[in-house]
Amino acid sequence: MTNAADATTPGPTYLDSASSEPLHPAARATLLAALDQGYADPRRLHGPGRSARLLLDNARAVVAEALGVRADEVTFTSSGTDAVHRGLLGLHRARARVGDAIVHTAVEHSSVLHAAAWAPGEHRSVPVDAAGRVGVDDVIAAAGAGPTAVVAVQSANHEVGTTQPVAEVAARLDGTPLFVDACASAGRTPLPDGWSAAAASAHKWGGPAGVGVLLVRKGARWVSPFPHDDRVDARASGFENVPAALAAAAALQAVVAERDETSARQARLVDRVRAAVTAIPDTDVVGDPVDRLPHLVTFSFLYVDGEALVHALDRRGFGVASGSACTASTLEPSHVLAAMGALTHGNLRLSLTRDATKADVEAFLAVLPGAVAEIRADVGL
Template identity: 75%
Template sequence: MSSEPLHPAAREVLLAALDQGYADPRRLHAPARGARLMLDNAREVVAGCLGVRPDEVSFTGSGTEAVHRGLLGLLRGRRRVGERLVHSAVEHSTVLHAAAWAGGDHLAVPVDRDGRVSVEDFAAACAEPGVAVAALQSANHEVGTCQPVAEVAARIGEVPLLVDACASAGRLPLPEGWSAAAASAHKWGGPAGVGLLLVRKGARWRNPFPGDDRVDERTAGFENVPAALAAAAALRAVVEERAEVGARQRALVDRVRHGVLAVPDVEVVGHPDDRLPHVVTFSCLYVDGEALVHALARHGFAVASGSACTSSSLEPSHVLAAMGALTHGNVRLSLTRDADETDVERFLAVLPGVVADIRAEAGL
């Protein structure tokens, strides 16, 4: 699954805030002032958790919106320099869609078999004439590989860097060197429909969309104050418990990475060590991804296949293709905070039979 179930801390705060945070934070009456205090509190908590300034935090309607606003705003702020965007070949489709919408030239920097860019290659691409902005995810949403964001940022000079931190925010510290960054609350157990746009103080960011007379000039529309406060509560809880939960999930993922190799013709992808603690992806040769998803669902396992960006269409993953890995028959597991050894061992017990049955139906 790409979403984490609502964290207990978020549920408690959300229910309490629904009765208090309904008013428009722009207004001056008492309920509005209360809503404004709640929104400001949410911003303070998020800033503390991520190590940023409160005035660098904006709440958006989703992680996708945060990526779009962050990237397009940096491009607009640098249009006198050029229109070229440099990004890794494994960025989320939100980056690719925003780049296509903006027009101009964009260059995808290749990755290695683990899904990681070369710092040298990325820096060389950013040194080309007309490069306005660079985009590099903190960790891959699909295979878990972490990118050398801080090292890249130190090498690309004045080129501003957008960091898509949707997959890693809360679970790993926010890397250094970004001019704008994006995160998504449902990834860490906050409510869906809340994203974070971070814009570094002093960055040349210009609003790429029509403005709005809101408290926050970087966004538009009436903020969902209760959801923002619940997202902040969940983020704080996840950051406080990430050492323990992360270590437990990393051990479980290691067990999966080794255990699935008992199935013939299986390839585990992503960096074995420098990765998200809770994500693992593997591909099964001679197996249809959709059939695998449905078969595992019958055993109670919610897994994904195809591209993590367009999984509903089960299109081949551009991430796996860029890595030179198998693009069919892949399974992506995202462990929730309450997953345990029993869940993992049952999955590993079920998988060989499921794969064997699918291959047998295909005459293999």
């Protein structure tokens, strides 16, 4: 069946930047230029090797400046997930004589949860409130419940956008290292204070996929949890993708320079969405309305199947997400929404790209009520 909106929608509008932001023009230009110069092994002493090493060092310096860290605190990994695993497990391994427990919030990304479950020792999950925010006192109590190797608190939630009190937690940990998954926020908001290790993912800010960033604070105790590899950076393994790292750095530099204007514009558009969707009956907008990522909003519809809604909106020319943000390929119920006590089915996550316009948002809002009503009608409502 062809809906009238199918014929009138001019083309697909991508509203899933929380999964992956389209490649930034700065990244594209840099990647193409670097492919001809960054192919060699940066460990080698010949000319092409030295050229590749120079590009890799330059990429590290640019990322460090953009994130407000030291260049020697930056490591390029094969993905954001790889950076999460190395950061969290490296802190954990370095504290083996102190304790083996990992404390984490209940709404961490699956990469954190899987790493915590894989590591030897117990892992303690800290509950969150209805907005998806963890309580500082609750984290400190969990960390003090027994010998603790590391605490993990994300900078902002990847699924509902709520920011977390990272600096406040860090100020009270009394020596226990803090790991911060900043994949959802890096480039969009400044890094919070107090972390011992942190992780970011380039494709979230418009860099190429397959580039993660691991940050290990100077002086932090960190030991590689994986076999050693004789690379330029001892915290990483495998042949560095020098052109991609340089492209990721170029994109990050560009988005940080544009951040204030982009964030303000996106926050206004998300406010418009949050207000508009409440007019649809039996709709719950989740996440903190103020202390949140500027580009992201999630809402749930009673009596609606999330997968069906994604397909309905895709037919109307809009690419959005449903299910858990970290297991969306299987559309498993969201552990984040469950931890918040929110409706876990019929949810939709909209995340704006840097180029999203008011016209894009208004067009989406124009077709959303009809798509929801259509699905509800199909089940007899």
